[in-house]
Amino acid sequence: MPTRRHLLAALPSLALAACGGGGGITPPPAEPAPTLRLSSDRSQYFVGEQAELRVEFSGSGARLEPGFGRVRSGQVLRTGALAGPLQLRLEVDAAPGQTPQRAELSLDVRYRDRFSPVGDFSASSHSALPLADGRVLVLGGDRGGVVLSDAIDRFDPALRRFERIGSLSSGRSEATAVQLPDGRVLLAGGITALPVATRTELIDPRTGQVQISGNLAQARHGHSLTLLADGRVLLAGGTARASAELWDPQTGRWSFTAGPMQHDRSGHSATLRTDGRVLIAGGHRIGEGSYVFAELFDPASGRFSPLPEQGLAPRAAHSAWRAPDGRVLLLAGERTRTDALEALADALRFDPQTQRFEPLPGLGQARTLAQAAPLGDGRWLLLGGQSAGERALRRSEAWAPDQAAQARAELPEPRVLHSLTPLPDGRLLVLGGEGLHGQLVPTALLYE
Structure with missing residues (x-):
């Protein structure tokens, strides 16, 4: 049994324990961790679909980029139609001197890899131009009539419908068109049903109204048409033409x-560079003399200057695209042999820093007159065209400079002399063309 002395000795330690162990102060409760969350309703989307987003954060405000700006915590947002993979960033406001909190979200957006019919439309060697409002303007071509077509049609991807909105001054095929900064479309060159091949036309894509806007000094087909950074338009070359003309708005x-x-060119490409100059590459030549593979047009001087020669073989009827990094890709095409045309299965990339072309891993199919367009995932889709053994191809492939070509869904029917037009939601509109026996292909398709 404890004695009184033992109990008295224990009292001080008991008192200390009751006070928290030697006079210490109880720490305040921990601050709750700040909330920061950016989420989506699904883990994967298909091109053309929309994503639903939810933002949650602690703080007075935040920004969600790209495209949304200021947001509130708890807000539910919806993206526009997704044209490809999207990286989102949520950044919460921070006090001066403090590092802002960030959250990121990657949306996985893929293609279904299929073609869907969107109506009947028969044409070949027509012009198809994506408009700033997301619709597509389709001009002229061979529509199966006695003479070339003068039709002006407009395709609305939201309604999946074609609408005839006007007529050109003459039937016309193999023409080129660009949309001007004011929204109108300039159409030039090609083969016309009436003897007005030098006439150029301005088209209002809203109303279909047409007005004549100047005449070329020379009739041309197989030429290129490029909208310059200053609003002028460069028309270069054409069969047996080395000259070029400028249209002043x-x-x-x-x-x-x-x-x-440097010499006549037809079937060449003309690509506007980020510095405002135009890269002219390849093309067939009729005249005699040495072949210059590429040259640059400078809008400031109005002159062409040849690039250093690399011993590259002639190439024509290829597709050319400026990549996001400013380099220019030349895909597929053809070269002339003594007795035939050879379809090509390779690619070239032009580097504006070195002013040189470099060969890239080959395509899966040798083809010329193919149509190509960028996919939203960093690759390009090559569609249809013809090869040495087939007048029209069904095969399509996806290709990127750092990847091997991959076969994609085949066209329902072979096509050549067709068009492939990118839509704002990432899908591609396939129009017209001719089949194996030269017949018009009557179905319009969406690649999605």
């Missing part, structure tokens, strides 16, 4: 450039 007139190209 202030006067509506054409005039020759200060100098011609």
